[in-house]
Amino acid sequence: MLEGLMIGLSTAFSVTNVLMVIGGCLIGTFVGMLPGLGPMSIIAIMIPVAITIGDPSAALILLAGVYYGAIFGGSTSSILINAPGVAGTVASSFDGYPMARAGKAGKALTIAAIASFAGGTVGVVLLMIFAPMLSSVALLFHSAEYFALMVVGLSAIAAFAGTGNVAKAVLMTLLGLIMATVGEGALYNLPRFTMGLMDLQSGFSFITLAMAMFALPEAMYLVLNPARSETGGEGGKQGEIKDLRISRAEARSIAPVIGRQSIQGFFIGVLPGAGATIASFLGYAVERNIATHEEQQEFGKGSIKGLAAPETANNAACTGSFVPLLTLGIPGSGTTAILLGALIALNVTPGPRLMVDDPQIFWAVIVSMYIGNLVLLVLNLPLIPYIAKILAVPRTFLIPFILFFTLMGAYIGQNNATELLILVGLGLIATILRFADYPLAPLLIGFILGSMLEDNFSRAMQLYNGLGFILERPMTLGLLVLAALLVVVPSYRARRARLRAEGVADD
Amino acid sequence: MMKSTLTRRAFAAAAAAVMGFATPALADSHGGGPMMDSIHFLIPGGAGGGWDGTARGTGEALTEAGLVGSASFENMSGGGGGVAIRYMIDNSESQHGTIMVNSTPIVIRSLTGVFPQSFRDLTLIAGTIGDYAALVVNTDSDIETMDDLLEAFRADPNGTAIGGGSVPGGMDHLVAAMVMEAAGEDPLEVSYIPYDAGGAAMAGLLSGEIVALSTGFSEAIDLANAGEVRILGVTASERVAAYEDAPTMVEQGIDVEFVNWRGFFGAPTLSDEEAQAYRDVLAAMYETDAWEEVRARNGWVNIHNSGDEFRAFLEAQEEALGTLMRTLGFL
Numbered sequence: 001m002l003e004g005l006m007i008g009l010s011t012a013f014s015v016t017n018v019l020m021v022i023g024g025c026l027i028g029t030f031v032g033m034l035p036g037l038g039p040m041s042i043i044a045i046m047i048p049v050a051i052t053i054g055d056p057s058a059a060l061i062l063l064a065g066v067y068y069g070a071i072f073g074g075s076t077s078s079i080l081i082n083a084p085g086v087a088g089t090v091a092s093s094f095d096g097y098p099m100a101r102a103g104k105a106g107k108a109l110t111i112a113a114i115a116s117f118a119g120g121t122v123g124v125v126l127l128m129i130f131a132p133m134l135s136s137v138a139l140l141f142h143s144a145e146y147f148a149l150m151v152v153g154l155s156a157i158a159a160f161a162g163t164g165n166v167a168k169a170v171l172m173t174l175l176g177l178i179m180a181t182v183g184e185g186a187l188y189n190l191p192r193f194t195m196g197l198m199d200l201q202s203g204f205s206f207i208t209l210a211m212a213m214f215a216l217p218e219a220m221y222l223v224l225n226p227a228r229s230e231t232g233g234e235g236g237k238q239g240e241i242k243d244l245r246i247s248r249a250e251a252r253s254i255a256p257v258i259g260r261q262s263i264q265g266f267f268i269g270v271l272p273g274a275g276a277t278i279a280s281f282l283g284y285a286v287e288r289n290i291a292t293h294e295e296q297q298e299f300g301k302g303s304i305k306g307l308a309a310p311e312t313a314n315n316a317a318c319t320g321s322f323v324p325l326l327t328l329g330i331p332g333s334g335t336t337a338i339l340l341g342a343l344i345a346l347n348v349t350p351g352p353r354l355m356v357d358d359p360q361i362f363w364a365v366i367v368s369m370y371i372g373n374l375v376l377l378v379l380n381l382p383l384i385p386y387i388a389k390i391l392a393v394p395r396t397f398l399i400p401f402i403l404f405f406t407l408m409g410a411y412i413g414q415n416n417a418t419e420l421l422i423l424v425g426l427g428l429i430a431t432i433l434r435f436a437d438y439p440l441a442p443l444l445i446g447f448i449l450g451s452m453l454e455d456n457f458s459r460a461m462q463l464y465n466g467l468g469f470i471l472e473r474p475m476t477l478g479l480l481v482l483a484a485l486l487v488v489v490p491s492y493r494a495r496r497a498r499l500r501a502e503g504v505a506d507d
Numbered sequence: 508m509m510k511s512t513l514t515r516r517a518f519a520a521a522a523a524a525v526m527g528f529a530t531p532a533l534a535d536s537h538g539g540g541p542m543m544d545s546i547h548f549l550i551p552g553g554a555g556g557g558w559d560g561t562a563r564g565t566g567e568a569l570t571e572a573g574l575v576g577s578a579s580f581e582n583m584s585g586g587g588g589g590v591a592i593r594y595m596i597d598n599s600e601s602q603h604g605t606i607m608v609n610s611t612p613i614v615i616r617s618l619t620g621v622f623p624q625s626f627r628d629l630t631l632i633a634g635t636i637g638d639y640a641a642l643v644v645n646t647d648s649d650i651e652t653m654d655d656l657l658e659a660f661r662a663d664p665n666g667t668a669i670g671g672g673s674v675p676g677g678m679d680h681l682v683a684a685m686v687m688e689a690a691g692e693d694p695l696e697v698s699y700i701p702y703d704a705g706g707a708a709m710a711g712l713l714s715g716e717i718v719a720l721s722t723g724f725s726e727a728i729d730l731a732n733a734g735e736v737r738i739l740g741v742t743a744s745e746r747v748a749a750y751e752d753a754p755t756m757v758e759q760g761i762d763v764e765f766v767n768w769r770g771f772f773g774a775p776t777l778s779d780e781e782a783q784a785y786r787d788v789l790a791a792m793y794e795t796d797a798w799e800e801v802r803a804r805n806g807w808v809n810i811h812n813s814g815d816e817f818r819a820f821l822e823a824q825e826e827a828l829g830t831l832m833r834t835l836g837f838l
Contacts, residue, residue, distance in 0.1 A: 044554035048567060051804070139714035184587065187701050189619060189676040189837060198593055201586035201621070272710040328713060329733050331706035338555040340706075344729055345804045351733025413553065415583045416590055451703075459700055463668060463716065 004355075005128070008363025011057050012371060020053075020062040021368055025375045028069020035077050035085035035215070035409030036207050039070035040335045047342050056346040057361055061368040063342055067335065068120060068372045071276070071318055072380065075112045075311060080105060080390055081402045083215035085409060087206055087448050088276035088314040091284045093214060094441060095299065095306030102302050103241055105388040110244040111304055112311045113380050115258055119312035120373040122262035123269070123319030128366050132355065135327035138270050143459035144469040146273045148479035150453040153278050155483040156285030157442045166491070169442045172433075176446020177453075179204055185451060187458050199418040206448065208410045208423050213444050215406040216427030217434040219399050224435075241388050244381070246304075254308040257287050265313030269320025272332035273456070276314040276321070277448060283313030289490055293497055319369065326350050326362060542788045544576040549607040551591035553584045561769045562608040564801040565635065565789075571797035574788050588612065589622050596628055599774040603781055606632055610769040611678055614825050618832060619676065630777040631817045632785045634770035636802070637810035639724040639743045640682040641753065642669070643736040645712060653740045653759045656719060657690055664696040670717035672705035676837040679708075679721040682742065682765055685831055686756060689763035694835060712736070723767060725806040727753070742766070749806065766810060768824075770817065786813045 011017065024046075031042045046066050050059035071088065078084040079096035092112065099108035141149070157173050182193045183203025194200040261283045268279040287309040288299045299306045324330040329350040331337035343350055348361055355362045391398070410423045430440055460469045460476075470476055546569065548562040559582065566578030583591040588609065595607050607629070617625035644650045650659060660667045671679025680701070684694035700717050702708035705726060712720040713735060720736070724743070728750045730736040738753040742765040746755060756763050771789065773782055790813060792798045802809065812820045832838045 041554040044559065048563065139710065142714055142716045143711070184621070184674065187674060189621075189674050191621065198586040198589045201589055202584070205585075273707060324710070328710075329730060329735065330710045330713065331704075332710075334555065334704075337704065337706050341555070341560065344806070349729055349732045351730070351735055353734055413582075414585055414590075415581055416585050418590075419585075455703055459702075462698070462700060465665070 004359055004363045005367070007360050008365075008367035011360050011364040012061065012367035016055075017058050017061050017364070017368065018371065020058050021065045021371045021375055022379075024062045024065020024067075025069040025072075025372055025379060028066040028071075029073040029076075029376070029380065030069075032070030032073025032085070033076045034412070035083045035211065035405060036412040037070075038074065038086040038207075038335075039067050040338060041413065042066055042070050043335060043338050043342070047338070047345070050342060051345055056343075056348050056358075057364040059346055060343070060348075060361065060365050063339060064365060064368055065372050065375070067318070067339070068315075068369070068376055071315060072113070072116055072376050075116070076109065076387060077405070079108050079112060079307075080388070081215060081405065082218045083402070083406055083409065084210050085207065087210075088280055088317075089310075090210065090214075090277070090441070090444055090448070091280040091310035092307060092314075094284065094310075095301070095303045096311075097218075098300070098302035099304070099307065100388075100391060104243075104302070105241050105391050106244045106384055107246060107304075108307060109384045109388055110246060110381065111254065111307050113377055113384070114246075115254070115261075115308040115311035116315040117373050117377040118258045119262045119265055119315035120319055120376075121370065122259075123266045123316040124366060124369040124373070126263070126266050127319055127322055127369075131323050131327055134270050134323045135352070137267075138272055138324040138328060138330070140475070141271050141273060142473070143456040143463065144473045144476040145479065146271075147453060147456035147460055148476045148483070149271075149274060149278065150449050150456065152479055152483040152486065153281050153285075153449050154446070154453070155486040156281050157445060165437075165439060168438050172438055172440065172442040173446040176443040176448075177450040179209070179443070180447045180450025180454070185454060187455055197418075199416060199422070203451070204422070204426075204447070205410075205414060205419065207413055208419050209426065209447055210444060211406045211410050212423050212426035213430045213440045215402060215409075216423065217431040217440065219402045219406070220427070220431040221434060222395065222399055224431075241392055244384055250304055254304055257305050257308045258312045261287070261309050261312035262316045265316030266320040268313070269317030269332070270323045272321075272324045272330050273452070274317075275333045276317040279317035279320075280310035280314040281445060281449075283309040285486065289486065293493075322365070322369075326354055326365070327352060541576045542574050542791065543784060545604065546575050546578050546785075546788075547605040548578060548580045549591055549595065549602075549605050550580060550582045551584065551588035551607065551609065552582065554582055557769070558588075558608045558610065560805060561610075561636065561807075564805055564807075565608075565771075565792070568792055568795065568798040568801045569788065572792065572795035574791055574795070587616065587621070589616070592622060592624055592629070595772070595774050596624060599776040602774040603777055606771040606773050606785055608769060609772055611767045611824070614821060615676070615678060615681070615828060615832075618825065618829050619837060626772065626821050629775055630773035630782050631814065631821070632771040632773050632782060633789050633814065634768040634810060634812035634817050634820060635789060636770075636807040637766040637768040638808060639741050639747065640679075640721065640765050640767060641724045641727040641741045642683065642686060642719050642721055642739045643712070643727050643730065644719050644739060645715070646735055646737055648718070648737065650719070650739065651737070652754075653686075653690070653756065653761060656739055657687075657692065659718065660687070660692060660696075665698050667719070668698045668700045668717045669719045669721055670700040670702055670708045670711050671721040672702050672708045674701050675699055676832060676835065677701070678767060681828060681831055681835075683719075683721040684835055685763050685765060685827075686740070686742070686761060688831065688834070689756070690761045694831070724753075725749075725808075728806065747808070749808070768810060768812070768820070770812070782814075789813070 031037050050063050053059045074086045074089045075092045078089040078093040082093050082097040084090045084093050096108045184191050191201050265279040268274050321332045321336050325336045331340045410419045550559050550562045552558045569575040570578050616622045650656050669683045673679040680699045687697050688694040711717045724741050727738050740756040741753045
């Protein structure tokens, strides 16, 4: 391994390759900030450039740089304007946006940068040490287990409910699940609930729904509820918006979160059917569940732990997804599928033999991941004050800017004007729900998990001719029990805490 | 909406003007100049998919080789490709400078009625490349040949699950059913497990959830080169040079051939001259080094069907797939 690392170091540290990393990270970060241009589209656009370079190591290093940059940039729009451009950064907006609203945008971006760096770096170390062994872990999960994992993900909804809002959160989750059934599922040959609209045939697009549920109602809220925004971030706190400093106590409180989530996120990322989105939701839920009661109250209102958890987990998971990609040639997500295509176009065949046949490529990618993570941190920390300043722009300019960003995000991916109508329609409904105090995050989570839940469930049903898989596969059963515990334990704890507060003696 | 239409109109007028200038340039007297000033490629899916790669690769080869002055690309996803088809038809007059990439699913989805239109509503330019289909198993599987697979299938059709990256009634399922039918088995007995993408289906095969996988041949070659799968049979008429070790279905006594083609379509109101100009430029492309490089890099097989041949090919495929889909109960 040490020998391999040396090969990688000497390849990655050539002048060209270091420039590739820096260039890739820069492009990725800036384009990734635009909702609607996720890592997938950016990489697809960069592939011809990478291929012109010719040298597979240099090309891959460039693409990998673009990939981390885009993931990193994606959190910026989540945190600053509540507009998550990719599913993996939805969870980052739960606490990142409230922090920004409270005038702590600089701090939120710094935590995101550090958490991403740590998650990515720990992930690379794990990838380097365990990649060959982990290829078998990636294949442990069958459809039955993925179904159970999605149930665990859904049970995490409890974490977003807030106090006394459980019924509303459950309702919103169900609405999200229902919305996921629109269009042709992966398993059916016929469109469902499309109302005859061709534009709904592939279902609601994630980006349209994310903009409609998060960014648009938030902008409307700012317009319709000026009293709240006066006390919000833009007024008078400009010094603090740019402030990056994290206190020693804060660092101490997020360190264990980052440590746990780097590892958990990485292993979820290794599973080809799970990925960064599931990793970030589960990371958020787990951290909320093991936090103290006081800290739990903070979640959803600007908790630094609530921001650090998904940011660490999604970056670690992205690194983890390189395990099945490089060692088995299995892409776990749309983005890694494109990377696989690029590898093959460069005459590199990922699979068990890659490490033997092309060690310099394998190791150059690993080393470039280290460099990429470091470059991102170094590039971004000095830029954060300037990026965060966006929020210091007067509301009369900021809100149109957010609206423009939102509309563009929904249009840019599909070039279909009907998406804009769908966005505005759903956005209005979401605004009403927002004012009626219905949480919108569970809806989006239900929507994201819904189709994976249904697909894996029906596949398992078909393979086992019924529900037998629940009892026949121990891991499925174990995960379902875990999901049940995730729902029951927090509500039991909350109940006990309430009873204690009311002075009633508990057991 | 209104505004976007107007802008598109204005753009179309400009494009039409360019086309007007381009037509005389088609004459050979221009010598080394491009055969066409520009082509706009409409891609019915998102960046990074198979359609996207085909359009961008073709555009790259055409401009590199100097056959076309410039190429532009537009991704219009939605409706599994249906939105782009509708757009080509509704805005036909303004889309004479545009060609749309498509492939076998346009035939399948028109048959099921998911698309209200069919290839007949567009101007057929040419089929340019193709990929055969293949059935593969895990390298450490006991199944070595199609005969072994058929034996396992006869013994336990339900336990011999065949997976693929498309919906039931989609291409991967139809290929599996087509092979089984040609082998004398009941295609309705095939236990087909759908995955939402090729990658997930591959993971299903390697994890042992499914016994065999129905997939594209080029994908199968990559996996076979990595030592992960064994190719039981390919749906070509004879062995393919890119991977000579893979036996054909035909040589194993299963009389079936199938090509997943990719090709280009023009707006319905395209004149014969305009359509012919596109066909000529695509035909000229095959002779260039630039195309050879793009083709080899992507592992594509040249399967060129231009104009009327393309129509005959599509009609034959529609007929064959239609019959099979009726047998399977999808129509």
